[in-house]
Amino acid sequence: MIKTLKIEPLTKEAFAPFGDVIESEGRDYFMINNGSTQRYHKLGEVQLDEQGQGIISIFRAKTLEYPLQIKMLERHPFGSQSFIPLFGHDFLLVVAPVGDGSMNIDPATVRAFRASGRQGVNYHRGVWHHPIMALRDNDEFLVVDRSGPGNNCDEFFFDESVRLTVELG
Ligand SMILES: NC(=O)N[C@@H](O)C(=O)O
Numbered sequence: 001m002i003k004t005l006k007i008e009p010l011t012k013e014a015f016a017p018f019g020d021v022i023e024s025e026g027r028d029y030f031m032i033n034n035g036s037t038q039r040y041h042k043l044g045e046v047q048l049d050e051q052g053q054g055i056i057s058i059f060r061a062k063t064l065e066y067p068l069q070i071k072m073l074e075r076h077p078f079g080s081q082s083f084i085p086l087f088g089h090d091f092l093l094v095v096a097p098v099g100d101g102s103m104n105i106d107p108a109t110v111r112a113f114r115a116s117g118r119q120g121v122n123y124h125r126g127v128w129h130h131p132i133m134a135l136r137d138n139d140e141f142l143v144v145d146r147s148g149p150g151n152n153c154d155e156f157f158f159d160e161s162v163r164l165t166v167e168l169g
Pocket residue numbers: 074081129130131132153
């Protein structure tokens with residue numbers, strides 16, 4: 001298969017098979033702190049296995065070279081992973097659904113999204129995704145994910161006959 005992935009705008013609905021979109025735009029809130037603060041409550045859930053611990057990290061990511069060939073995707077079977085942009089820059093996502101849980105990805109199910117700098121994502125457990133795809137060099141992301149025993153990162157490399165490409169418009 002040879003395919004240039006269409007980069008879709010990131011919306012809650014379109015991203016639902018892969019996880020949550022963390023944003024305030026268009027979302028419900030309730031007032032707290034004596035009316036001084038709007039709480040956009042439970043935009044996503046941190047998913048953990050019993051032995052996992054939720055942790056908070058910062059990723060400082062270099063941009064990748066585009067057009068980019070998507071040669072692999074990874075997943076975290078024991079927990080969710082969220083990326084929240086800290087500097088307000090757009091970034092890209094390439095994902096594939098959990099599927100049947102096997103170490104296999106149907107390339108036809110791979111999708112690309114562009115997140116605005118005011119959107120974060122929370123990949124649900126087992127959702128295939130490309131490692132962080134910053135569009136600005138040394139961009140930084142707050143990352144909430146799982147720490148604990150076991151290998152929490154499976155990598156799947158596409159067959160050489162599969163050429164999935166992401167181009168910037
Ligand atoms: N490996 C790691 O911590 N980062 C990846 O999971 C990623 O999604 O960028």
